[in-house]
Every structure is written in C-alpha cells, then in structure tokens.
Amino acid sequence: MTDLSIMELSELKQGYDPIASRSWSLNSKTYIDPRFVDIEKAAIFHKSWQFACHIEKLREPGQYITIDVGGYSIIVLRDSGNGLRAFYNVCKHRGHELLNGEGRKRLIVCPYHAWSYTLEGNLKVARLTEDVENFDKERICLTPVQVEEFCSLVFVNLDPAAESLSKQSGNLSNEIESYAPDLANLTFAHRLTYKIQANWKTVIDNFLECYHCPIAHQDFVSLVDMDSYQITTHNIYSSHMAKAGLATNSAYGVDNASVTDHAVWFLWPNITLMRYPGRGNFMVWKIMPAGPEETWEEFDFFLETDTPNQAEVEAIKYIDEVLQVEDIGLVESVQRGMRTPAFKQGRYVINKRNSGMREHAVHHFHGLILGAFEQYCKFPGN
Secondary structure: OOOOOHHHHHHHHOOOOOOHHHOEOOOOHHHHOOHHHHHHHHHHHOOOOEEEEEHHHHOOOOEEEEEEEOOEEEEEEEOOOOOEEEEEOOOOOOOOOOOOOEEEOOOEEOOOOOOEEOOOOEEEEOOOOOOOOOOOHHHOEOOEOEEEEEOOEEEEEOOOOOOOHHHHOOOHHHHHHHHOOOHHHOEEEEEEEEEEOOOHHHHHHHHOOOOOHHHHOOOHHHHEOHHHOEEEEOOOEEEEEEEEOOOOOOOOOOOOOOEOEEEEEEEOOOEEEEEOOEOOEEEEEEEEEEEOOEEEEEEEEEEOOOOOOHHHHHHHHHHHHHHHHHHHHHHHHHHHHHHOOOOOOOEOOOOOOOEOOOOHHHHHHHHHHHHHHHHHHHOOOO
C-alpha cells in the first residue's frame, strides 16, 4: 500500500481554507503524481458508495451483475429470498473469479473446479472433498459487501463499517424522488463511453461549476435558464438546478416536453445523476480513474422505452458530439497545464449567490478529498 505521511498531507492542505472565498484549490500534485492512484483507491473508492446498476437488472431471484469497484470484482445479485446481496467475486477454493458480465443463475458455480455456492453465498458443493481433514463446508462462504437500493438505483460499498447511503446523503433521496418520481419504471436505453486523458478529479472539477458554461457551452446555455441556475452543496453531494430555457434553444428540441427542469446531482466521490428537459429520463454518469492522468467514463441513459425516440436521439447526439467534445477538450487542456511548473494551485471564483456561475461546489469537493486523505493517514489499515 502506498503511504501518505502526515507531513505530506500538511503540505497538500497548504492554502486550502474551509471558507471558499479565501481558499486556494487542491494541490496539482494530487492530479499528476502516480502514487495517488493507489492512495485514492484505499482512501476514497474502497470507502464510498459506488453505483452498480438500475434496479431493473436485479428484479428477479438469481439475477446478477458483476462490476469493478476500485480494482476489485464484485457480484451483486437478488437472492432466493428476494433480498439484495453483494460479494467479492472470488471462489474460496483457489481464488478464481466466479461470474462474468450479467445474467441469471440458480447457483454460483466456479468455472475452475465447480465449487458451487447458493445465492446467499454459502458453499453448497465442493467436489471430492470427502477425505479432506477438518473440512467444514458450513463455515465456508463468500465474503459479503454492503449493498443498498437507493431511489431505484443499486449501490455497493467495500467498507463494512460505512453508514448507509441513505443516512450519509441526507435529503438527496427526497430531492431525486421529487424531480424523478418515475425513476423505478424507466429502462436502460443507451450508453456513451469515453477515455479521457485527464485525472478523474479534473473531470469532476469541470462538472461542478458552470462558470465556464457561457464561454465554452453556447448551446447548453440556451437549453437552460442560466439566471435560475443554482448549485447547493450538502454533506456528500451537491445539487445543480435550473429551469429550462424560455427561448428556442440550439442544443436539441424539447417541444412538448414533460420534463421542464434541469436537475443534476453530484454524489461523492465520482457519480453524477441527471434529469434533463424532455420526456421522462434519468442519466447516471460514472467517472472512474484509469490511471494518474486517464479517466474512463460511462454515461447511462434510462428512458421511458428501451429505444430512444427522435428527440432523445437528438439529445444523446448533442451530449456525445457537442457537450462532451467541448468538456473533454477543456479538461485535457487543464491536465496538460497541471503538468507544468507554472501551476500548483488556483483560486475559487465565489459570489454571494449559490449561482452556477461560482465555484463553491469545486471547493466542497476538494474538502471531501482532503478529508478522505486525513482519515487515510490516521487509519491506513482500515
């Protein structure tokens, strides 16, 4: 495990202040030093709630998916009693991975030596073990992982001591349900994926403010009413709310839209949840580190039907071919700037309103990063 000393943490915290208007931003070292890939896995990704799937993938007993969480393969499934469970995707015999992808099983059977486990994670069959001394099948089971259904979305957390997502996130579930009451009935319709040459935090920093929007996103600022754009920070999330623009926009058509609000949430540490103007919709955006200066993104669209209609095709095309192209260009340029000796830290632009035109949510995110580093320094083995 890569260490982070108290002295180094103190250096990283220099310039950062809990009051955003007098604070400097996160030290550029955390964006370019390869050591922070492992530090952030241990301090952040192995301690936080990570998105697994929409509940539609796990409605029936035996349905399962496998996901990567901070470099570990995890199984998430619906057990025979209709409960949600998650396990490390590791056979207790020789460590082989048990399942791949997604599907439905009555038993979990290891493809290496056919050790078989129930959907509750208990060992059911271990071939040719009759003569193995002190072999107690009842004591062998898969290692569990915390799992939670939250607003019809499934999340997992590798930290067995972590508080529930519902408790950590305060009022977030009420906000989501008020803006997206149909979320449980939406279905997966499309996925966009990107490989970006920038640190994952650079990507999130960019997402968390719209100070750059009038400069870099001319079509987007016609889609929403920028005067109504408000960003509010909470414990482990921030909400980004705006009304749809009143004039004809140049992003995509929203005529006869049933959804007229732009409602977006950032959920610590790497998930964004979105509801855009249009037909009933919800989007989940996973931002995952792929290296010290590389990020992998998955952008899932959940719609009223599994095939986007013409307006939704236009919206997806706009996000893919315009908005993402603009943002990727921005964050890759920032990352190149981070590598130079000319940049170490910057100031946050702050004004008195919780406007999208200020950078208080970036400051909030950086505070969560430093808080996670501090906990890691105090309890590195936990």
